[in-house]
Amino acid sequence: MLALNNKRIVGGVFFYLEKAFDCVNHDILLAKMEYYGIRGVMYTLIKSYLENRHQGVKFNNKLSKWDKINTGVSQGSILGLLFFLIYINDLPSVIPYTVSNKNSSNVLFADDTSVIISEPCLVNFETKLNIVFQIMKEWFNSNLLSLYFDKTYYMQFITKNKFLNKINIEHYNKMILQTNFVKFLGITVDNTLSWKQHIDTITPKLNKACYIIRRSKLYLSNDALKNGTLCFFHSVISYGLIF
Numbered sequence: 001m002l003a004l005n006n007k008r009i010v011g012g013v014f015f016y017l018e019k020a021f022d023c024v025n026h027d028i029l030l031a032k033m034e035y036y037g038i039r040g041v042m043y044t045l046i047k048s049y050l051e052n053r054h055q056g057v058k059f060n061n062k063l064s065k066w067d068k069i070n071t072g073v074s075q076g077s078i079l080g081l082l083f084f085l086i087y088i089n090d091l092p093s094v095i096p097y098t099v100s101n102k103n104s105s106n107v108l109f110a111d112d113t114s115v116i117i118s119e120p121c122l123v124n125f126e127t128k129l130n131i132v133f134q135i136m137k138e139w140f141n142s143n144l145l146s147l148y149f150d151k152t153y154y155m156q157f158i159t160k161n162k163f164l165n166k167i168n169i170e171h172y173n174k175m176i177l178q179t180n181f182v183k184f185l186g187i188t189v190d191n192t193l194s195w196k197q198h199i200d201t202i203t204p205k206l207n208k209a210c211y212i213i214r215r216s217k218l219y220l221s222n223d224a225l226k227n228g229t230l231c232f233f234h235s236v237i238s239y240g241l242i243f
Helices: 026-034 040-050 080-088 121-140 196-216 224-238
Strands: 009-018 104-109 114-121 153-157 182-183 189-191
Touching: 026 040, 026 080, 040 182, 114 121, 153 182, 189 196, 196 224
Parallel strands: none
Antiparallel strands: 009 114, 009 153, 104 114, 182 189
16 A cells, blocks of 8 residues: 555565475474574474374275375464474565565465565566565475465556556466456455455355344344354454454
8 A cells, every 4th residue: 555655566476385284394394493593302392293203094994004204284283383484484584685675575474475566667566576486486496385386376456547567477488377356364355455356255155144144043042143143244244354
C-alpha cells in the first residue's frame, strides 16, 4: 500500500516448496543449530532425536522393509515446525543489501515463502525481481529444498485504474506464471487488494454453514447451536478479517 501510494511499481513472487517438511536434511539442520549456538547436551539430545529413525509402510496387511530416514521433520509434531523455522531462518540474509536496500521484503511463514519488491523504474524492478529469484532459487538448491515451479507465481500489485506491466522471470528457459490472485496463508490475495476473490471463495463455505445450522436447530440446544455457529460460520468469516 505504501509503495502504491508513492507511485512505485510493486510486485511479489510467491514460492511453493514441494514437500518442504519432508526435505529438511538432518545434517544441514544440525550444522545450522550448532552455528546458532545450540551445543553440548542440548545438541546431543536433538541429534539423538533425529538420528536412527526408520520408516515402513503397511498396506493390505503387508509391511514394506524398514528404511532409515535421513531427511524430514514431522509436520504437525511439536518440534517439527520449530526445526523447519530454524532451517529457513537464514534465507532473508542471502539477499544482498544492494539489492534489497529497503525496497524488498521477505515474508516467511513455515513453508510459505514470498518476496515483495518495489521500484520506481520498471527496468530496475524487473532486474531486481530476477536477481532475487535466482538468489533464492540457489538457496533452495543448496539447502536441498525443491521449488515447485508450476505452483510458484508472480503477481504485480496495481490500483484499479492501472494496467499490468509484462514482467519476465526466467527459470530453466521457462517463465514464471503471472497471476491476478494467489492464495497465501489461507487468504486469497488479489492484485488490486479488493478482496473480491477471497469473498467469492468463502461465500460457498458460509452458505453451507448456514444450511447446516438451519437444519440442526430442530434437534440441538441453543448452546450446541452456538458452538456450531462459532465452528462453521464465525471461524471462516473472521479468519484474516483484519485485512
